[in-house]
Amino acid sequence: MDKSELLKAQSPAALAEEYIVKSIWNGHFPAGSDLPAERELADIIGVTRTTLREVLQRLARDGWLNIQHGKATRVNDVWQTAGPNIIETLIKLDSSMIPMIITNVVSLRTRMGEYYIPEAIRLDSKASLALFDGLDSLDDNAQAYAAFDYNLYRHFTFVAQKPVYGLILNSFQDLYHKVAALVFKEPAFRQATLVFYRELQKACENDDFEYATQAMAHNRSRSTAFWAEVLKNLPQDFGQ
DSSP, X not given: OOGGGSOOOSSHHHHHHHHHHHHHHTTSSOTTOBOOOHHHHHHHHTOOHHHHHHHHHHHHHHTSEEOOTTSOOEEOOHHHHOXXXXXXXXXXXXXXXXXXXXXXXXXXXXXXXXXXXXXXXXXXXXXXXXXXXXXXXXXXXXXXXXXXXXXXXXXXXHHTTOHHHHXXXXXXXXXXXXXXXXXXXXXXXXXHHHHHHHHHHHHHHTTOHHHHHHHHHHHHHHHHHHHHHHHHTOOTTTTO
16 A cells, blocks of 8 residues: 555554554455565565564554464454454544444443442442542533543442453543543533432432432433534544
8 A cells, every 4th residue: 555645653663553554444455364474564664574573463462463473464354353442543544433433432331330330339339429529629621521520430340349341441541531521511411410420429328329220321311412412513633
């Protein structure tokens, strides 16, 4: 592929990684095919074989490639082999995927939360209540709400003894903050979310995990229209 089409790279390793990833995504190196030999590929990209080898190992860890000693490097179907850590890369490769990715991420966060937050309150309502200590001093702006929301959902995973859920949230932390900052620009959404936080806080105070379950279901219903509006009005530079 034409290297002029690449995303801007800051180093030989970044150049090599972007070249290979974009070549895979655009079908130049389709899933199931073999990459060219290291020497040939290094010459094509214009990097040393040492640099290329390091990049190939990193892409294999991310799920893009399958490396087996003594065999050609095989291109994977990333939808089958990669983890959520490549979400940011996918957004840069194809901005048309952004609404789908955001919808999936928001749905995952919401549905997971509806399970583990009531569970956290059931297991330890006192520790759960402590997660709302900063609520009274929460600044009324998008960034403050985005940060509070992420930290609340993440910390609840540990109270619920579901640390793997915390790892999942970690894997799309940057995207989470970007999307949350957009939706929390709307004052009405901040107000509705504050009501939701208060409901969860009340559930903790009363040691009532069933009330938390109801509050989360109601909040999902209230939030649907706000999220739909965000998806219709995403900034053109969102994925950059």
